[in-house]
Amino acid sequence: MTRTIMLSLALVGAGVLVNAQSAPVPAAKPGGGDRVMLMNRIGPSAATLFVANANGSDEHPLLASPGFDYHATFSRDGKKIVFTSERNGDGQADIFMVNADGSGLQQLTTSAALDDQADLSPDGRKIVYLSTDSFHTANLWVMDLATRKLTALSRLPGLQGDPTKPDGFFRPSWSPDGKWIAFSSDRNTAWKGHDNGAGWEHVQELQIYMVHPDGSGLKQITTPGVCDGSPHWSADGREVIFYELPVEATWAARRPNSFGKATAQLVSINIDNGKRTEHTTGPGLKLEPQFLPSGKIGYLVKGGPDAGLAYTDGSAGVKGTMRSPSWSGDGKKVVYEKVDFTPRPQNKVLYSWLPGYQYRYTDVFPDVSSQGRLVVTDKNDDSGISTMKPDGTDVQKLYKAVGGSAFMPAWSPDGEWIAFGFGGYLQQRKTNGATIMLMRKDGTGLRELTPGLPNAGFPSWSADGKQVVYRVWTKDYKVQGLRVLTLADSTVRVLTNDYDNLPFWSPDGTLISFTRKVEGNNFDIFTIKPDGSDLRRLTTSPANDAHAFWTGDSKHLMWSSGVYGFKDEAALYDNTFQPYGAIFIMDADGSHKQQLTDSPWEDSMPKFIKP
Numbered sequence: 001m002t003r004t005i006m007l008s009l010a011l012v013g014a015g016v017l018v019n020a021q022s023a024p025v026p027a028a029k030p031g032g033g034d035r036v037m038l039m040n041r042i043g044p045s046a047a048t049l050f051v052a053n054a055n056g057s058d059e060h061p062l063l064a065s066p067g068f069d070y071h072a073t074f075s076r077d078g079k080k081i082v083f084t085s086e087r088n089g090d091g092q093a094d095i096f097m098v099n100a101d102g103s104g105l106q107q108l109t110t111s112a113a114l115d116d117q118a119d120l121s122p123d124g125r126k127i128v129y130l131s132t133d134s135f136h137t138a139n140l141w142v143m144d145l146a147t148r149k150l151t152a153l154s155r156l157p158g159l160q161g162d163p164t165k166p167d168g169f170f171r172p173s174w175s176p177d178g179k180w181i182a183f184s185s186d187r188n189t190a191w192k193g194h195d196n197g198a199g200w201e202h203v204q205e206l207q208i209y210m211v212h213p214d215g216s217g218l219k220q221i222t223t224p225g226v227c228d229g230s231p232h233w234s235a236d237g238r239e240v241i242f243y244e245l246p247v248e249a250t251w252a253a254r255r256p257n258s259f260g261k262a263t264a265q266l267v268s269i270n271i272d273n274g275k276r277t278e279h280t281t282g283p284g285l286k287l288e289p290q291f292l293p294s295g296k297i298g299y300l301v302k303g304g305p306d307a308g309l310a311y312t313d314g315s316a317g318v319k320g321t322m323r324s325p326s327w328s329g330d331g332k333k334v335v336y337e338k339v340d341f342t343p344r345p346q347n348k349v350l351y352s353w354l355p356g357y358q359y360r361y362t363d364v365f366p367d368v369s370s371q372g373r374l375v376v377t378d379k380n381d382d383s384g385i386s387t388m389k390p391d392g393t394d395v396q397k398l399y400k401a402v403g404g405s406a407f408m409p410a411w412s413p414d415g416e417w418i419a420f421g422f423g424g425y426l427q428q429r430k431t432n433g434a435t436i437m438l439m440r441k442d443g444t445g446l447r448e449l450t451p452g453l454p455n456a457g458f459p460s461w462s463a464d465g466k467q468v469v470y471r472v473w474t475k476d477y478k479v480q481g482l483r484v485l486t487l488a489d490s491t492v493r494v495l496t497n498d499y500d501n502l503p504f505w506s507p508d509g510t511l512i513s514f515t516r517k518v519e520g521n522n523f524d525i526f527t528i529k530p531d532g533s534d535l536r537r538l539t540t541s542p543a544n545d546a547h548a549f550w551t552g553d554s555k556h557l558m559w560s561s562g563v564y565g566f567k568d569e570a571a572l573y574d575n576t577f578q579p580y581g582a583i584f585i586m587d588a589d590g591s592h593k594q595q596l597t598d599s600p601w602e603d604s605m606p607k608f609i610k611p
Contacts, residue, residue: 036609038362042576043601046340056318063102070337071324075120078328082118089351091599121174128172136564138168156215161187166565171230175237182210182231182240191542193521194251201578204250204570221269229569230288241268243287253571259285259303292331343380347392365408366607369415385409390609398443408458413465421457429455436470458502463509471501508554515546538590547604558585560604567600578602
C-alpha cells in the first residue's frame with residue numbers, strides 16, 4: 001500500500017505550504033448524505049474541559065456551551081487556551097482558541113483532517129499542532145494566526161524518517177524564547193506487537209526531539225529503546241521534561257484495568273550539557289509533566305488509588321479521573337478534560353468524509369439480511385446478539401451471551417438463519433473454546449455446527465446458503481486456518497492451513513476475503529476462490545490491515561488499516577486496542593484504495609446499508 005491514498009491537492013514547492021482549507025479526503029457534513037455507512041468506533045463518546053485552581057478548588061467547566069472538547073493548553077501568559085474539539089461532528093477534530101475565562105471562542109483550523117494537540121507560541125502569534133492534513137500521517141504544522149498561513153513543519157527536508165516505519169510527530173511544545181519546538185516522535189522505529197512482538201496490536205517507541213520553527217537544527221535529545229513523551233520546557237528554556245516508560249508498557253497503559261501494570265517516571269534533560277535528571281521513583285503511571293514556579297513539577301497520575309493531578313513537592317492536587325492537564329505559566333490554574341465512555345446509541349450520526357453518505361455508529365459485526373433486518377453483536381451490553389430495523393428501531397434480543405461472546409452474526413442469503421461464533425475470542429481464546437452456532441431469525445432452533453473443535457469462529461455464508469466458511473485455531477498453532485462446512489451433511493473441507501482469520505464470502509460467491517498473518521507479525525488482506533485457488537494478497541503495508549467486509553455488489557472491500565500510524569502517544573489513550581485504525585475501501589483486486597475515516601480513534605466494521 002502506498003502512502004498517497006486520497007492525496008487531494010498539489011502541494012506548493014517542496015510540499016510545505018498549503019491552503020488552510022486543504023483536506024485529505026472530500027469533506028461532508030455529518031448527516032449530509034442520503035445513503036448510510038454504519039461503522040464502529042472505539043473511543044470516548046464525550047469530553048468536557050474544566051478549569052480549576054492548582055489545588056483543585058473552584059473547579060468549573062471552561063465553556064458555557066461545551067462540545068466534544070479535549071487536549072487543552074494554556075498560553076504562556078495564562079490569558080488564552082487552545083484546545084481540540086469535535087463540535088463540528090463526532091470524529092472530526094479541529095483546533096479552537098478561547099480566553100481563559102471561557103469567552104471569545106474562535107475556530108482556528110477548518111480542514112476535514114484530524115487537527116489536534118496545539119500549543120501557542122510565546123508571543124501568541126502562531127500555533128504548532130498535529131494534523132493529518134494532506135499527508136495522512138501525524139505531522140506537525142505551524143499556523144500564523146494573523147494570516148492563517150500554514151507550514152507543514154515536519155515535512156520540511158531532513159525531518160521525515162523511513163516511510164515504511166512509524167513516522168508520527170506528537171505533543172509539540174514551544175520553548176519560552178520561541179526559537180525551538182520540542183516534540184515526541186516514533187520516526188525510524190519498528191512496527192512491533194505487544195507481548196514482545198507476539199501481540200496483534202502495536203506498542204510504541206518514542207524519542208524526544210527539538211527543531212527550530214523553520215525546520216532547521218533537528219536534534220534528538222533522548223536515546224532509543226524506551227518511550228519518552230509529552231515534552232515541556234523549563235521557564236529558562238534550559239531543560240525539557242517528559243515521561244518515560246518501557247516500550248512494552250505502552251500496551252498496558254492504554255488498556256482497561258491494566259494501568260497498574262505500567263510504571264512511568266518523570267525525567268528532564270539539560271539542553272546545554274545533556275545531563276539527565278530523574279525526578280520521580282516508584283510505581284505509578286506518571287504522565288504529562290510540566291515545570292511550575294518554585295521548582296515543583298505538576299503531572300498526571302493515570303489510574304490507581306492516587307489517580308488525578310499531583311505535584312513533586314507533595315502539595316495537594318486534583319483527585320479523580322481527568323486527562324491532559326496544562327498549567328498556567330504562574331502555576332495557579334490548571335485546565336484538563338474529563339472523558340465519558342458511555343456507549344454511543346445505535347445509529348448515532350458521526351462525521352462523514354464520503355460525500356453522499358451519512359456515517360452512523362453501530363455496535364460490532366453489523367450485517368443486513370435480504371429481508372432488510374440488521375443484526376449486531378451487543379458488545380456494549382453482554383456480547384449477545386440483537387436484530388433491528390436498519391434505522392436502529394424495533395430491537396429484538398435473540399441471544400444472551402453467558403460464559404462467552406457471540407461474535408460475527410451472519411445472515412443466510414435467504415434471511416431465515418443466523419450463524420455466529422460463541423465462546424472465547426480475542427485474548428480469551430487462549431483458555432476458552434468456541435464453536436459455530438446456528439439459529440433461526442427469531443432466535444429459535446439453536447444448534448451447534450462445529451462440536452469438538454477447540455476454537456472456531458467468524459462464520460460467513462456461501463451465496464447459495466449451502467455452506468459456511470469459518471476459522472479454526474489452537475494455542476499451539478497445530479490447527480489453524482479456514483474451513484468450509486457443508487450444512488447438508490456436516491462435512492468439512494480444509495481451505496487454508498495458515499494463520500488466517502475473519503473470512504468473508506463475497507455476496508456473488510466467487511471469492512472469500514480474509515486476514516492473514518505474514519512476515520513475522522504483520523497482518524494483511526487476502527482473497528481466495530472457494531476451491532482454494534487464486535490466492536491473492538491485496539495489502540502490503542507494514543502496519544496491520546484486517547477486518548475486511550464486502551460491499552453488497554461484491555466489487556469492493558472495506559477494511560481497517562493502521563498504515564498511517566499512531567495519532568497520539570499510545571500511553572495517553574484509554575480503553576482502546578489499536579488507536580490508529582482507519583476505515584478504507586478498495587476494489588476487489590486491491591486497486592483504488594481510498595481512506596474513508598480520519599478520526600483520532602479506532603474506526604472499523606463498516607457496512608453500507610440502504611436508507
